Amino acid sequence: MSLFNPLPVTRRPTKQEIQHLYHLFLKTSKAFSNYNFREYFLRKAKHDFEQRNKLTEDKDIINSYNQALKDYAVLKRQSAISQMYKFDQNVVEANPLFHHHQIKDD
Amino acid sequence: MxxxxxxxxxxxxxxxxxxxxxxxxxxxxxxxxxxxxxxxxxxxxxxxxxxxxxxxxxxxxxxxxxxxxxxxxxxxxxxxxxxxxxxxxxxxxxxxxxxxxxxxxxxxxxxxxxxxxxxxxxxxxxxxxxxxxxxxxxxxxxxxxxxxxxxxxxxxxxxxxxxxxxxxxxxxxxxxxxxxxxxxxxxxxxxxxxxxxxxxxxxxxxxxxxxxxxxxxxxxxxxxxxxxxxxxxxxxxxxxxxxxxxxxxxxEYDYDSSHISKLSNKLKNALLSIEHTTLNGSPEHHYPGCVNISFAYIEGESLLMALKDIALSSGSACTSASLEPSYVLHALGKDDALAHSSIRFGLGRFTTEDEVDYVIDAITHRVDFLRELSPLWEMVKEGIDLDTIEWSGH
Missing domain, CATH: 3.40.640.10 (Type I PLP-dependent aspartate aminotransferase-like (Major domain))
Structure with missing residues (x-):
């Protein structure tokens, strides 16, 4: 995989580029120290990329990809900040009996 | 929420x-x-x-x-x-x-x-x-x-x-x-x-x-x-x-709404399947992110003890300093006992399905446990209508 390019694109991104960005979203979401934010951004990334895969028009794909790049920058900053301030674990997070619905695929 | x-x-x-x-x-x-x-x-x-x-x-x-x-x-x-x-x-x-x-x-x-x-x-x-x-x-x-x-x-x-x-x-x-x-x-x-x-x-x-x-x-x-x-x-x-x-x-309106509705339905269905529970307020004109349920013959505060790690509340947060039963539930015609046995659940963007499962599990067990302790519950089980009893004054 080539280096991640944070500059907006003007041509249609390849399937690999989209896939790569998706994996960056998953990885960055997982880095949140806060359980609820981590779960939310994972769930959201999965949903958003499912929606993106349904797009067919070049213009829509480019816009959506560029939006995702911007969202990714926010996510990256915020997950870094989240790691700087740690609080007690959520009771559900601490109890593996209740980890049925977490997104596991990477 | x-x-x-x-x-x-x-x-x-x-x-x-x-x-x-x-x-x-x-x-x-x-x-x-x-x-x-x-x-x-x-x-x-x-x-x-x-x-x-x-x-x-x-x-x-x-x-x-x-x-x-x-x-x-x-x-x-x-x-x-x-x-x-x-x-x-x-x-x-x-x-x-x-x-x-x-x-x-x-x-x-x-x-x-x-x-x-x-x-x-x-x-x-x-x-x-x-x-x-x-x-x-x-x-x-x-x-x-x-x-x-x-x-x-x-x-x-x-x-x-x-x-x-x-x-x-x-x-x-x-x-x-x-x-x-x-x-x-x-x-x-x-x-x-x-x-x-x-x-x-x-x-x-x-x-x-x-x-x-x-x-x-x-x-x-x-x-x-x-x-x-x-x-x-x-x-x-x-x-x-x-x-x-x-x-x-x-x-995020559509995405949040469908997430909250899904969790809300799951929570409502599970908790209302416990006997002697009621949903407070109109079920049709209802925002799914706020679920208020009465558990008869249970004291809301003792139920909350089982869930103290998860943010829930009996009555509203703004009045949580007092143990007075909710004036809102009173206005709906609920008596003191029922108002005392009500819990409000808030669901939002960041609530997870695992948290809802946890709450359902914890509440179900705790309700069973508390009712087993309760002499009132024994009488209800025997078919005695509690409203017909004349309690002696003290």
Whole structure:
């Protein structure tokens, strides 16, 4: 995989580029120290990329990809900040009996 | 969610700009620092207005919904006091509405506190009958903070318009979560809170209609900011965060709504399948993010002990300092015992399905455990109707 390019694109991104960005979203979401934010951004990334895969028009794909790049920058900053301030674990997070619905695929 | 919500990291990301580089006073017109901040403030104002189909000029920033409610409930009657002396509200409103109304009574105004039907909804016929010649304001909340009941706002707006009475709605719980349109619903004034939509605390707004113009006496006077209705230097970091939170509420509306509905249905179905449990408030006119359930023969506080690690509440957070049963449930005709045995569950953007499973599991076990301890429950099991028993006085 080539280096991640944070500059907006003007041509249609390849399937690999989209896939790569998706994996960056998953990885960055997982880095949140806060359980609820981590779960939310994972769930959201999965949903958003499912929606993106349904797009067919070049213009829509480019816009959506560029939006995702911007969202990714926010996510990256915020997950870094989240790691700087740690609080007690959520009771559900601490109890593996209740980890049925977490997104596991990477 | 009703008590509060966590600040969305995307909101914090916007706010951090203001705590680091963008420090200008938005009211300073003479230098670029001020302009930049002013542009961001106005951008936020537009995001906030867009959610309710208002004009940005109609949004006045305040410190939160409590201030907004005080401003409307006190401000409108005071402005029109030479001709109008009466306001109407409901018994299930938030304390800040009720206490502002009480304050007005001390100033010589008359207040009608409408009772609600057993499902928590306002009786529209009774509302219309209660409007007098000297009524200047009707204030009915959109979504109740304790039971999640959604009032028929559009119908109430129509009645108010017909009788030429101003209509204020406390939409702290509703804004961004159910469809609201100030024009379609004839809302003249609306209170909005930032921390209920994943924005920062200490921030809110009031919508004040411009056409036809609604006048009110400001509570805070000074430099005349915010159309003279709320003086004081604005707080750009909070405003920008609030604006971003509002923008996200619109952008994420479908995704959030379906997530919250799914979790809400799961929670409701599981808890209501326990015997002798009831959902408080109308099941049809109901915001799914707020579920209030009574567990008969159980004391709500002892049930909460089992769940102390998860944010839930019996009654509302604002009154959690007292063990007094909820006045909202009383207004629905529930007795003390049932009001004491009720718990409110808040579901939001960041609630996970695993958390809902945890709560269902913990509540189900705890209810069983507590009922096994209870002599009342033994009698219920034996088929004794508790209402027929004459308890000896002590």
């Amino acid at each position: 009703q008590a509060t919500t966590p600040t969305d990291p995307r909101v914090l990301d916007v706010m951090l700009n203001f705590f680091t580089g963008l420090y200008g006073n938005p009211h300073s017109r003479t230098h670029a620092y001020g302009w930049e901040t002013d542009i961001e403030v106005e951008k936020a104002r537009k995001h906030i207005a867009d959610v309710i189909n208002a004009d940005p000029k109609e949004i006045i920033f305040t410190s939160g919904a409590t201030e907004s409610n005080n401003m409307c409930i006190k401000g409108v009657p005071r402005f029109y006091k030479s001709t109008k002396k009466h306001i109407i509200t409901a018994q299930t409103e938030h304390k800040c509405i009720l206490n502002s109304a009480r304050h007005l009574q001390d100033e010589g105004f008359e207040v009608t506190y409408l009772p609600v039907k057993p499902d928590g909804l306002v009786d529209l016929e009774l509302l219309e009958k209660s409007i007098r010649k000297d009524t200047c304001l009707v204030s009915i909340m959109s979504v109740n903070n304790e039971i999640g009941v959604v009032q028929p706002i559009e119908e109430i707006g129509r009645i108010c318009k017909k009788h030429k009475v101003y209509f204020h709605s406390d939409c702290a719980q509703a804004y961004g979560k159910i469809p609201l349109d100030v024009n379609k619903m004839n809302i003249d004034l609306m209170s909005i809170s930032s921390h209920k939509i994943y924005g920062p605390k200490g921030m809110g707004a009031v919508y004040v209609r411009r056409r036809p113009r609604v006048r009110l006496d400001p509570i805070i006077t000074g430099g005349g900011q915010e159309r003279g209705l709320r003086s004081g230097t604005l707080a750009p970091p909070l405003i920008a965060g609030f604006g971003e939170a509002a923008r996200l509420m619109m952008e």
